[in-house]
Amino acid sequence: MTVFLLLPSLLFLLVVFVGPLFRYAWLSFHADSVMTGLIAIPNGGANWLRLVQDQRYWQDLGQTLRFAGVSVGLELFLALIIALLLDQRWRGRDLVRTLALIPWALPTTVMALGWRWIFNTPYGPIDYFTNLVGIGSLNILGDPNLTWMATVWADVWKTTPFAALILLAGLQTIPVDLYEAVRLEGGNPLICLRRITLPLLRPYILLALLFRLAQAFGVFDLIQVLTGGGPASSTESVALYAYWNALRFLDFGYSSTIIMASFLLISVICLIAWIGLQILIPTHSKSRGVIKS
Amino acid sequence: MTLQIQNLGRSVGQHWIVRHLNLHVEDGECVALVGPSGCGKSSTLRLIAGLDPVSEGEIILNEANVTHSSAAKRAVGMVFQSYALLPHLSVFANLELGLRVRGVRPFDRQQRIQAMLELVQLQDRANVLPAELSGGQRQRVALARALLRDPDVYLLDEPMSNLDAQLREELRPELRRLVLDRQKPVIHVTHDQHEAMAIADRIAVLHSGKIQQVATPEDLYHHPETLFIAKFIGRPQINCLRPKNGVICAVRPESLFFAKEGLPCKITAREWLGSSQLLYLDSPEGFLRLSCSTAVDIPEAPHVSWDVSDEHHFALESGHRLP
Amino acid sequence: MNRRFLIALLLLWSLGPLLWQVYTSFCSDQALIQPFVSNDHRWTLIHYQNVLNANPPFWRYLINSLIVGATSTFLCLVLALPAAYALNRIPRQLSVLTRLALVGAALFPYVLLFLALLELARALNLGNQLLALSLPYAALSQPLAILLLNSAFNDLPPELEDAAKLEGLSLFQRFRWILIPLISPATASTAILVFLFSWNEYPIALTWISDSNKLTLPVAMARIAGSSIYSVPYGAYAAATVLGSIPLVLLVLIFQKPIVSGLTSGAVKG
Numbered sequence: 015m016t017v018f019l020l021l022p023s024l025l026f027l028l029v030v031f032v033g034p035l036f037r038y039a040w041l042s043f044h045a046d047s048v049m050t051g052l053i054a055i056p057n058g059g060a061n062w063l064r065l066v067q068d069q070r071y072w073q074d075l076g077q078t079l080r081f082a083g084v085s086v087g088l089e090l091f092l093a094l095i096i097a098l099l100l101d102q103r104w105r106g107r108d109l110v111r112t113l114a115l116i117p118w119a120l121p122t123t124v125m126a127l128g129w130r131w132i133f134n135t136p137y138g139p140i141d142y143f144t145n146l147v148g149i150g151s152l153n154i155l156g157d158p159n160l161t162w163m164a165t166v167w168a169d170v171w172k173t174t175p176f177a178a179l180i181l182l183a184g185l186q187t188i189p190v191d192l193y194e195a196v197r198l199e200g201g202n203p204l205i206c207l208r209r210i211t212l213p214l215l216r217p218y219i220l221l222a223l224l225f226r227l228a229q230a231f232g233v234f235d236l237i238q239v240l241t242g243g244g245p246a247s248s249t250e251s252v253a254l255y256a257y258w259n260a261l262r263f264l265d266f267g268y269s270s271t272i273i274m275a276s277f278l279l280i281s282v283i284c285l286i287a288w289i290g291l292q293i294l295i296p297t298h299s300k301s302r303g304v305i306k307s
Numbered sequence: 308m309t310l311q312i313q314n315l316g317r318s319v320g321q322h323w324i325v326r327h328l329n330l331h332v333e334d335g336e337c338v339a340l341v342g343p344s345g346c347g348k349s350s351t352l353r354l355i356a357g358l359d360p361v362s363e364g365e366i367i368l369n370e371a372n373v374t375h376s377s378a379a380k381r382a383v384g385m386v387f388q389s390y391a392l393l394p395h396l397s398v399f400a401n402l403e404l405g406l407r408v409r410g411v412r413p414f415d416r417q418q419r420i421q422a423m424l425e426l427v428q429l430q431d432r433a434n435v436l437p438a439e440l441s442g443g444q445r446q447r448v449a450l451a452r453a454l455l456r457d458p459d460v461y462l463l464d465e466p467m468s469n470l471d472a473q474l475r476e477e478l479r480p481e482l483r484r485l486v487l488d489r490q491k492p493v494i495h496v497t498h499d500q501h502e503a504m505a506i507a508d509r510i511a512v513l514h515s516g517k518i519q520q521v522a523t524p525e526d527l528y529h530h531p532e533t534l535f536i537a538k539f540i541g542r543p544q545i546n547c548l549r550p551k552n553g554v555i556c557a558v559r560p561e562s563l564f565f566a567k568e569g570l571p572c573k574i575t576a577r578e579w580l581g582s583s584q585l586l587y588l589d590s591p592e593g594f595l596r597l598s599c600s601t602a603v604d605i606p607e608a609p610h611v612s613w614d615v616s617d618e619h620h621f622a623l624e625s626g627h628r629l630p
Numbered sequence: 631m632n633r634r635f636l637i638a639l640l641l642l643w644s645l646g647p648l649l650w651q652v653y654t655s656f657c658s659d660q661a662l663i664q665p666f667v668s669n670d671h672r673w674t675l676i677h678y679q680n681v682l683n684a685n686p687p688f689w690r691y692l693i694n695s696l697i698v699g700a701t702s703t704f705l706c707l708v709l710a711l712p713a714a715y716a717l718n719r720i721p722r723q724l725s726v727l728t729r730l731a732l733v734g735a736a737l738f739p740y741v742l743l744f745l746a747l748l749e750l751a752r753a754l755n756l757g758n759q760l761l762a763l764s765l766p767y768a769a770l771s772q773p774l775a776i777l778l779l780n781s782a783f784n785d786l787p788p789e790l791e792d793a794a795k796l797e798g799l800s801l802f803q804r805f806r807w808i809l810i811p812l813i814s815p816a817t818a819s820t821a822i823l824v825f826l827f828s829w830n831e832y833p834i835a836l837t838w839i840s841d842s843n844k845l846t847l848p849v850a851m852a853r854i855a856g857s858s859i860y861s862v863p864y865g866a867y868a869a870a871t872v873l874g875s876i877p878l879v880l881l882v883l884i885f886q887k888p889i890v891s892g893l894t895s896g897a898v899k900g
Contacts, residue, residue, distance in 0.1 A: 016716040023713035023772055030769035031735050034746030099636055110637055112886040114644045119882045121830040121848040124874040127855045127867045128651045134864070139650060171647065176893070183894040218897055225737050232739025235832040239852045253741050253833075260745050261837065273742050280739065358792050379798040391793035395811050404807060405797030456797065 035277065041270035048264045061271040070247065071255065071272065075279075078251045081162060082230035085169045089226060090219065092170065093177035100178070101185045111182075118175040126239035129168045130155065158248035161241055165249050169236055173229075177222040184218030185211070216295045223291060224284050231280050252276050309333055310355070310460045310492040315364035317354055324350045325516040328364065332460070332492035337483075338521070339507035340496045343539070347516040348496045349388075352462045355494065356383045369459050384453030385462040388469065390445045392437040398424075398448050399433040402455055423451045426485070442470050443478060450485060461486050461493040467502060479506060500540050504528075512536050534626040537619055543585055545619070548592045553623045560585070560598035562617035565605070569612030570595075574605065648875060654868035677869035686843050688873055691850040695829050697760050698846055702767035702828040703821050706775050709768060710820070714779035715809065729777070736773035741833050743770075748837045758841045766834050771824040778823075778896055782816030783809065819892025822885045829878070847874050 042061050044054040065071055100111050117125070133154045135141045144152050154160045192210050201209075212219075234253040237243060243250035252272065260269035315328040325347040332338045340348045353359045355366055357378035366374045373381050392401050399420060406416045424430045427447040437445055446466055453461060466482070467475045483506060486493055497503050503510050504524040511521040512535075520532040531537040537545050537557050546563070548556045572590035579601065588595040588611060597611060620629040658674040681688045717725055747766050756762035786809070794804050810817070832848045839845060845853065851874055854867065882889065 016719045019712035019716035020720075023709040023776065026709060026765075026769040027735065027772050029750075030743065030747070030766060031738070034743045037746045037749070095636075096640060099633065099640065104633070108886070110641065111890065112882060114640055115886070115889065116648065116879055116882055117644055119826060119830075119878045120648070120875055121832065121851070121878075123832055123848040123852040123855070124871055125647065127851060128647055128871050130855070131654060131864045131867065132647060132650060137864075171643070175644070179890065179893045180897040183897040186894075187898070221897060228737050228739050232741040234741045235848070235852075239855050253739075256742075257744065257833070260748070266745065266749075269745055273745060277742060284737075353792075356792075356796060358795065378792075378795040379800070383796055385793070385796050387789045387793060389787060389789050391787070391789040393790060393794075393808060393812075404794075404799070408797065408799050408803055452793075452797070 035274075038270040038274045038277070041267055042274045044267050046265075046267040046270075052264070052266075054267065057267070061268050062275075064268065065271050065275060070250075071252075073247070074250050074252050074255045077162065077249060078231060078233065078253075081166060081169070081233060081249075081251065082227060085166045085173075085230050086223065086226045088166065088170050089174045089177050090222060092174050093181050093222065096174065096178040097181035097185055100182050114178070115175045117172050120172070122172060122235040123239045125172065126168065126236055129164065129240055133164050155241065156245055158246050161245060162249050165233075165236060165240060168240060169230065169233065172236075173226060177226060180218055180222045180225075181215060184215045188214050212295050216291065219295070220288065220291050223287055227284060227287055228280050231276070231283065309369070310494070311365075311367040312355070313365045313367070315351070315354060315366065316362050317350060317359060318362045323362075323516055325354070325513075326363075328518055330511055330518065330521060332494060334492060335487060335490040336508045337487055337493040337495055337506060339503035339510045340494055340513060341498065341500055341503045341510055341539070342513035344498060346513045348498075348513055349464055350516075351513070352385070352464050352494065352496055355460070356385050356462055357381045382456070382459045383462060384456045384458035384460070386446070386449045386453050386464065386466045388465040390437075390449040390469075392445060392448055392452075394437055397434045397436055398429065398440070401437070401448060402452055405452065405456060419455060423455055426454070427451045443474050446470065446478070450482070454485065454489070457489075458491070460491055461489070463493065463495045465496055465498065467497070468499070475502065482506070501542065504540075510540075512539060530628075531619065532628050534621040537621070543596045543598060546593075546595045550623045554629060555621045555623055557619045557621065558613050558617055560596040562613045563595065563597040563611050564599065564613065565603070565609050566612040567610060569610040572609055572611050574609065648871075648879075651868045651871045651875075654865065655872045657865060657868075659863075659865055677863075677865040678873070680863075680866050681869045681873060688850075688870065690843065691845055691847045692874075692877060694760055694844055695847040698763045698767070698835075699825045699828040701761055701764035702771070703824045705764050705768035706771045706824045707817065707821060710772055710775035710779055711805070711810065711817075713772070714776045715783055715805075717776065717780045718783060729780075732773040732777055736777065740770050744833045744837055747834055751838050756838065758839050758844060760839070760844055760846075763835060763838060763846075764828075766838075767824075767828045767831060771827055774896060775820045775824060778816055778820045778892060779813065781895060782813040786812055815888065815891065816895070818885075819888040819895070822881070822888050823892050826878075826881070826889075 041054060043056060043058060045057040045060065046052065046054040096114065100107060100114075132138045133140055135151050135153045135156070140154065141151055144150065152160060154164050188211065192214075193206055196206055196210060232253045233251045234257065237249055237251050237254050238257075241249045243254050253276070256269045256272040256276070259265045259272060310330075310332040312328050312330045316326040317324050318326075328351060330338065340351060342348055350359065354361055357373070357376065357380075361374050364374070365372055368381065368383075393404070396404070402420045402423065403416055406419065411419070420433075421430070424433055427450060429444060429447055429451070432440065432444065437448070440448065446469075449466070463482075463486070467478065470478065479502070495503070495506060500510075507524065509521055509523050510527050512519045512527070514533075514535050520527065520536055522530070527536060527540050531540060534547075534555060534557065538547070541559060543560050545557045545559050548558070570590045570592055572588040572595065574586055575589050576587040578585040578587075582600065583598055584601050584603075586597040586599070586605070588597055588609070590611065595611065621627065622629055655677050656673050656675070658676070717728060720728075751757050751762070756765070790808060790812075791804060794808050799807065829846075830848060831846075832852070835846045835849045836852070839849065842850075842853075851870060854870060
């Protein structure tokens, strides 16, 4: 009886999550493009070989990793600060929390246009300020060395509130007595942070980290609208490359290969991140007591 | 409309929660199911109600075998320990839901609920939410709900355990009046053996998922079948002397008295309880409790003794009664 | 005070870019080119006029997004509520595994699914239909919805359902009278989060719908942006941005409690 309750949902889930992975795996070993008249013809590992030798892919991969790493690192750092700020109770806290949530609620593409204008040279406010400060006009959206930073900034702006909320949820599960006990023993805020907050917050940090890492790796909306992948493909992401291969070049076989490779890479990266976090923030300290002299 | 349980058992995986349960409850009879926590009392009730599936055995209600029918079809009225009142519905709506679902017409529903509320003396609380009621009032609503069902059997799962002692004493006769007047079999689960003895016609003692004995309170008290029952029933607890030759001898505290000859002992503590007193004694046979009236004088060098006929003998290994 | 400064910084950072768009949307083209120069011909409503009178008119996109959002949310709940209930009634190991799989699916960047979903749309002729979008959206929000609703069901005292069974209520009746009313806060949170997701979704809406009358808001905005990188009517963009943001800002302000509690409990359970 209960099976019937699960069945419809399960069906949708399988079709949408599991089906595609099998399809991609299968398609990646076939040639399916305009050349083949859009019929899938098995071609062994030719797509994969092509992928390994594809300069553009490796460049995109590097760019995507750079984007994801910097973006997520910055986000978590800022999110922790914001969460600590919002954890205490002060007047207007709820309103500030809600207002801080607005960037997350807006569609990426909607604000992307806004960012284009903000980073615009010579008419945007950023340009005005860089001139004011004496750096001069930086052609942020036109300089391949700088554009990726604009994308990171826009991404951090949008997703930090979400990460902050997750960390805030975690902070609120930590009993206040712990901090008070440490303070009685003579600990300072930094020790509190290292020995109490971070270890107890670790599962939440992990959740935020894995979630954001996976999402950032698949960045699509932001890049397509803010920079179009440019200038000179310097901000192009792996997802965008896969998209173009499918919808612009009509090479579905190769696109599948890119996607499949990306999926495998994300899984590996998440695993590494998980292990890395366990090492970075140990929950079992070998030293006796919280305060190490 | 009798209830009969034959060889009832339920297992989860390899572990048997209850097994070999045999019980027969007559119309208008109240059988109390007692035992320590985790012995399977509530599980038994759930099996009878149809909330858990039966692994072996039969349940026969009103000559019909209901072992595998669903809870809804069994015509069972149950009062839960937490009362299980729907928090988002008023008292009236809580009582109405079951009737509505069973197809009773609005006018009839109104009538019956009104009558029931008067019976449990909650007429003026009809539109109140459960959160605004006291514990005793909530219990009455839960009871009213079961009564409205007009079931073939009443199952009460520790209905008094959330109430304080005084309220319990006050509500006991009322509970009897409301439920037992319906002339249907009643099973009352409780961990309080005092309550069981006060309210039940017969008591079934459960231990580790098996019924050790079913008897009237008097029989249970004077002829316990196992050591466990002897120790469980009766406050203060029965005295167990040191085992000899694989036999444990047990004597009730009120059977002990001071005599010129007997076990020498030392009084370690004394509890004055109003009409009676409880003395804690240290003796060569071990730690003893003696219960007597406050009028009795306590001798200087006390010796304690008892009638041999007041002794209960149990086998050391099995705990079973020896003739 | 140190804290006040941080709060001010936070608000400036969070709302600054959006407020800049508001400012820009009221600036005439002339003022845009010389932003910080005082100007008599500074303020104008012409950008809003252009956006609202365009073909198709801007509010069309809002309606489209609303239709998709509403149907997706409804479908998602219809699928997830029974599944969330049933998750507690399957053998222990199976439910632990399922929960883990759901968490994995919730973390997964769904963008990567666009190709397979596009093929699906083509195969089943679902392209260019707003209501069809609710199918993938409902499916993609299942993991989060099931996890949130399941934890809400778990918090209910089991005796409530037992009592209801004894009263003779069927499964459907129990859902209607007891289970669903009692978890309404969690349902509200889930609904709003799913709605937000559907409203903001881009890659699938992009690939499934090309008819300009049927575009959802994010796709429409991107299309406006994609017309050209140079000589771009930024005034009109700003107006479009503001118009596109208003519904969401209102949504967040009105539904802040369910949103925050939904994300918070999702984090705790994840």
